[in-house]
Amino acid sequence: MPSRLQVEIKQTKPFARPEQEALLGVLRTAAIIEHAQHEALKPYGITGTQYNVLRILRGAGPTGLCGREVGERLIARVPDVPRLLERMTDQGLVSRERDPDDRRHVTARITDTGLELLDRVDPVLQALERRFGNLPAAELEALIASLDTIRLAGG
Numbered sequence: 001m002p003s004r005l006q007v008e009i010k011q012t013k014p015f016a017r018p019e020q021e022a023l024l025g026v027l028r029t030a031a032i033i034e035h036a037q038h039e040a041l042k043p044y045g046i047t048g049t050q051y052n053v054l055r056i057l058r059g060a061g062p063t064g065l066c067g068r069e070v071g072e073r074l075i076a077r078v079p080d081v082p083r084l085l086e087r088m089t090d091q092g093l094v095s096r097e098r099d100p101d102d103r104r105h106v107t108a109r110i111t112d113t114g115l116e117l118l119d120r121v122d123p124v125l126q127a128l129e130r131r132f133g134n135l136p137a138a139e140l141e142a143l144i145a146s147l148d149t150i151r152l153a154g155g
Contacts, residue, residue, distance in 0.1 A: 033128060040124045044117060049078055050088055054118050057110035064109035093117060
């Protein structure tokens, strides 16, 4: 009997190994959630990466973070964080300030406009989080632990 994933992706042959099915299951699930996030954010004019930057800078508070620190904290790595921050500055969501003693160091901070946008967007994205609410608490904890194990195994 084919698995749910096999049916979903219309795969007629069994998976070669359970690990293969697990990997494809994680990737398929991530793609579905990422698409739902993209659709949820579209009316607000920001991407998932921009939302992540705003979330990071909100957490940093008034001291802000340099671009390198923002890049290290992103869920998905982006090749050009300075350009991303520049676009967000142009949108009025982020402010940037050069250190007068070290012109290479630029601190990014979330603006009031960025905070207001997060206030509007957060409830919308909480609907995505509720998908995980279908899992009993013990299964959710096991999922989190399993994902941690997989991420750490990659080095």
